[in-house]
Amino acid sequence: MPRLQLSLDELRERALFVRRDIITLLARSQSGHSGGPLSSTDFGTALFFHEMDVNPERLDDPGRDLWHFSIGHVTPVIYSLMAERGYFPLVDLLGFRQFKGHLQGHPSKHDTPGIEVSAGSLGQGLSVCCGMAYGSRFDRSTRRVYCVMGDGEQQEGQIWEASMFAAHYKLDNLCAVIDYNRKQIDGDVQDVLGIAPLADKWRAFGWHVVEVDGHDIPGVLAAFDEARATKGKPTVILAHTVMGKGISFMEDDYKWHGVPPSVEQAEKALAELGTSLASWTRRLETHTARAVTPSANGGAS
Amino acid sequence: MSQPTPVMPAPEAPVKSLAKPEMKRTREGFGHGLLELGEKRPNVFVLVGDLSGSTNVSFFAEKFPDRFLQIGIAEQNMMCVAAGLAALGKIPYLATYGAFASCRSADQMRVTVAYTDLPVKIGGAHGGISVGPDGATHQAMEEIAIVRSIPNMKLIVPCDYWETKKATIAMADDPHPNYIRFGREPVPVVTDANTPFTLGKANVLREGKDIALIACGVMVYEALVAADALAERGIQARVVNMHTLKPIDVDAIERAARECGAIVTAEEHQVNGGLGGAVAEVVVRTHPVPMELVAVHDRFGRSGKQEELMAAFGIKSPDVIAAAERALRRKKG
Numbered sequence: 305m306p307r308l309q310l311s312l313d314e315l316r317e318r319a320l321f322v323r324r325d326i327i328t329l330l331a332r333s334q335s336g337h338s339g340g341p342l343s344s345t346d347f348g349t350a351l352f353f354h355e356m357d358v359n360p361e362r363l364d365d366p367g368r369d370l371w372h373f374s375i376g377h378v379t380p381v382i383y384s385l386m387a388e389r390g391y392f393p394l395v396d397l398l399g400f401r402q403f404k405g406h407l408q409g410h411p412s413k414h415d416t417p418g419i420e421v422s423a424g425s426l427g428q429g430l431s432v433c434c435g436m437a438y439g440s441r442f443d444r445s446t447r448r449v450y451c452v453m454g455d456g457e458q459q460e461g462q463i464w465e466a467s468m469f470a471a472h473y474k475l476d477n478l479c480a481v482i483d484y485n486r487k488q489i490d491g492d493v494q495d496v497l498g499i500a501p502l503a504d505k506w507r508a509f510g511w512h513v514v515e516v517d518g519h520d521i522p523g524v525l526a527a528f529d530e531a532r533a534t535k536g537k538p539t540v541i542l543a544h545t546v547m548g549k550g551i552s553f554m555e556d557d558y559k560w561h562g563v564p565p566s567v568e569q570a571e572k573a574l575a576e577l578g579t580s581l582a583s584w585t586r587r588l589e590t591h592t593a594r595a596v597t598p599s600a601n602g603g604a605s
Numbered sequence: 606m607s608q609p610t611p612v613m614p615a616p617e618a619p620v621k622s623l624a625k626p627e628m629k630r631t632r633e634g635f636g637h638g639l640l641e642l643g644e645k646r647p648n649v650f651v652l653v654g655d656l657s658g659s660t661n662v663s664f665f666a667e668k669f670p671d672r673f674l675q676i677g678i679a680e681q682n683m684m685c686v687a688a689g690l691a692a693l694g695k696i697p698y699l700a701t702y703g704a705f706a707s708c709r710s711a712d713q714m715r716v717t718v719a720y721t722d723l724p725v726k727i728g729g730a731h732g733g734i735s736v737g738p739d740g741a742t743h744q745a746m747e748e749i750a751i752v753r754s755i756p757n758m759k760l761i762v763p764c765d766y767w768e769t770k771k772a773t774i775a776m777a778d779d780p781h782p783n784y785i786r787f788g789r790e791p792v793p794v795v796t797d798a799n800t801p802f803t804l805g806k807a808n809v810l811r812e813g814k815d816i817a818l819i820a821c822g823v824m825v826y827e828a829l830v831a832a833d834a835l836a837e838r839g840i841q842a843r844v845v846n847m848h849t850l851k852p853i854d855v856d857a858i859e860r861a862a863r864e865c866g867a868i869v870t871a872e873e874h875q876v877n878g879g880l881g882g883a884v885a886e887v888v889v890r891t892h893p894v895p896m897e898l899v900a901v902h903d904r905f906g907r908s909g910k911q912e913e914l915m916a917a918f919g920i921k922s923p924d925v926i927a928a929a930e931r932a933l934r935r936k937k938g
Contacts, residue, residue: 370692413721421692422721425712431682432717435689435697438674439650443693462713465682472677 308389310353315521318388319349323550324577325384325397328584331570333401336409339560340454341381343485343518343545350524351450351481352385360390363418369447370420370436374429375454375483376410377562383407383416391418394588427460429453430480434469437478437538448532451480456488458499464509470538471510478538479531480511483518485547487558506540518543551576623830626793629766632730635787636661638773639698643669646777650690652676652699654683659789660700660730680705684713684725691723696777703729703745703786711751718782719757725782728773732762732786733873734901734918735823735911744906745786750878752784753851759783759804760850762872762880764825765794768848771802779804786822790911793826796846807854813841816929816936817861817868821847821880824871824899824920831925842929850880855887862892867936869897869928873920876900895935897928 310318326341351371352358359365373382380400387394392406399405406415410424421432433451440447457463470478482502490496499505503513512534514527524543531539547561548554551573554565565573571581579587642649643665652674657663666673676683680701687697699706706729707714718725729748736744752760759781763769769787776783795810802808810825811832820828825846832842843865845857861868868888870881881898888896901918915921 421688421717421723423717424720425716428681428685428713428717431685431713432689432692434682435686435691436693437689438686439690439693439695442671462679462681462685465677465679466685469676469679469682469686 307355307357308353312521315349315353318353319346319521320577321388322349322381322384324574324579324584325388325394325588326380327551327565327570327573327577328581328588329380329384329397329400330564331567331581332398332585334564335401336380336564337377337562338380338554338564339487339547339558340375340378340483340485342549342551342554343547344378344381344452344483345549346519346521347481347483347524347541347543347545348381348385348452350521350528352389354525355528356448356450358389360418367445367447369450370433370440371450371452372420372423372429372433372436373411373452374423375426375452375457376423379407379409379411382411386416386418392416393592397588398585426454426457427462430463430466431469433478433480434466434475437470437475438473440477441475447477449478451478453480453482454488455482455484455486455493455499455502456496458482458502459497467506467509467511474536475538476535479528480538480540482540482542483545484542485545487547487556487561489558489561491558503542510537512537512539513542514539515542515544518545519549623826623833626795626826628791629794630789630791631763631766631769631787632659632661632789634763634766634769635700635728635730635773635785636664638770639665640668642774642777643672646696648695649777650674650695650697652683652687652697654678654680654699654701654705656701656730660728662700680710681713684710685717687725688717688721688723691725692721696724696726698726698728700728700730702743703732703748704743706784707745707748707751714758714782715755719755722757722781724780726776727782727784729784729786731789733788733822734906734914734920735792735873736789737911737914738908740908741905746873746875746901746906748784748786749850749872749874749880749883753883754878757781758851761785761804761848762821762850763787763848764822764846765792765796767794767796767798767800768802772804772848775802775804788823792823795826795829802848805849805852805854807848807857808846809843809857810846811842811844813843814864815840815842816933817843817845817865818871818925818929819845819847819858819861819868819880819884820871821850822873824873827920827922827925828871830922831929834922834926835929840929840933847880847884850883853883853887855891858884858887859891862888862894867895867932869899869925869932871899871920871925873915874900876902895932897932899924899928
């Protein structure tokens with residue numbers, strides 16, 4: 305299964321779809337996180353639709369790249385990326401956080417096909433990816449391992465245990481991405497508990513650091529290329545982003561970290577994204593994103 | 606357990622001498638078990654948090670350096686690195702002191718390992734107060750309560766060297782997360798290389814119908830000594846080695862309750878949430894009988910020698926005998 309490597313125009317359209325999915329599923333569930341999923345959307349789309357070699361048709365494909373969101377609370381973007389990439393039908397998104405659906409509030413391997421390891425307690429995912437990267441190298445696999453972290457999550461001590469481990473064992477098949485949106489649930493990261501200078505910290509811990517505008521898809525693709533080309537040490541991409549990106553009244557406001565939009569707010573947000581709740585819900589109910597190819601975008605606007 | 610335990614025709618373990626038992630370290634059983642697994646299974650990895658020598662995983666490290674992973678003093682990372690390896694189909698065993706494995710990395714064990722249901726094998730060394738001079742911080746006495754409350758986890762507290770070795774090897778066959786608790790100091794050998802070991806199935810080491818002594822870990826020996834003393838007074842005590850705390854052998858407990866009419870549990874662990882509680886959970890819903898619990902009663906440990914600590918904290922054979930007498934009085938009353 306090759307990498308998808310969609311064109312820039314297709315990636316931007318896909319990112320727009322993902323944002324519409326996020327708002328629509330949150331409007332339906334009336335529970336979940338808005339801010340982080342929207343800040344992760346653009347680099348997440350680049351990851352799923354260009355960078356990674358994944359095979360939703362065969363989840364245990366031994367050649368697949370491995371991905372893991374250490375920030376389990378951004379399930380709206382994780383599930384949207386998965387559904388748009390063909391892991392499960394788009395209509396399932398409407399069951400987000402519902403008792404009868406398979407999409408738990410935080411990712412669960414035994415509920416959702418394609419989740420490699422369950423997550424939800426912050427600070428643990430990089431360690432998991434270290435184990436995956438070490439084991440993959442032991443197996444002489446050429447696969448890459450991708451870990452998405454949050455910036456507030458950098459306050460967890462275990463992150464730095466894992467950081468030391470990855471550098472010590474020179475895990476250059478490991479690429480971490482930090483969604484650096486500068487907000488966490490209680491406020492600005494620098495006010496809650498400062499993490500700066502973050503790039504210097506990671507460099508001091510022996511990592512190759514790439515800083516990029518996390519909403520600039522070409523820049524993100526170049527960062528992934530740089531990570532791929534970096535040998536002898538792991539790479540962390542500091543993706544500078546805006547919490548709530550794409551929705552005017554959510555942008556850069558920490559109060560949107562952990563709450564969903566009301567139905568009225570969702571209508572307003574979807575209008576900004578060029579659609580409506582009714583028409584995007586209909587799209588989720590009626591379209592399938594299975595077998596995504598560069599020429600089939602599967603969606604109304 | 607759905608399958609009934611067959612009635613034992615004879616005790617399963619030939620206990621050679623209770624007065625002068627052979628003494629052997631359970632951690633050596635863990636080390637030797639890993640060594641055997643290393644030969645048999647190319648997908649077994651061993652991870653350690655800077656305690657290779659004292660957990661005896663150094664045996665494996667010398668023989669299989671490419672599958673040995675030094676993590677350093679970072680137990681939380683170790684638990685999750687093991688999970689990452691398990692997600693790739695490896696069978697990772699990790700080793701540190703039980704105080705750290707069960708408490709320091711409890712959240713990692715719960716969320717990443719158990720919720721995902723990955724076959725991570727957790728080795729908790731230096732379990733119980735018998736650790737001795739290191740004192741309270743290093744005397745793990747809460748593991749049973751913590752580990753058995755987490756879904757998908759299995760928990761084994763073997764009684765001696767041989768059982769630790771067999772349990773260590775048996776864990777590799779179980780595609781779920783397991784925790785094994787073993788100790789530091791040499792402890793009496795009460796089983797041998799041929800004693801059967803099946804995960805989840807208790808062993809009856811001595812038959813008796815007056816009272817049942819259900820024990821785990823080093824307390825199995827203390828229960829056997831107590832049973833000898835009780836026999837001299839004409840009381841026939843059944844001794845059940847409850848090596849698997851989860852899933853617990855419901856049938857063996859129910860039979861002990863029905864056939865003996867009184868139960869004493871014995872463990873080197875806090876009384877809250879330990880073996881006694883686990884047995885009581887079965888007894889109250891199957892066949893309620895008088896029970897007494899020999900355990901550490903809600904106290905932190907302290908420095909001292911193994912023997913003096915066990916006596917001071919009330920978990921030696923005389924304590925088991927006294928508990929049996931109390932239970933028997935209640936049974937008759």
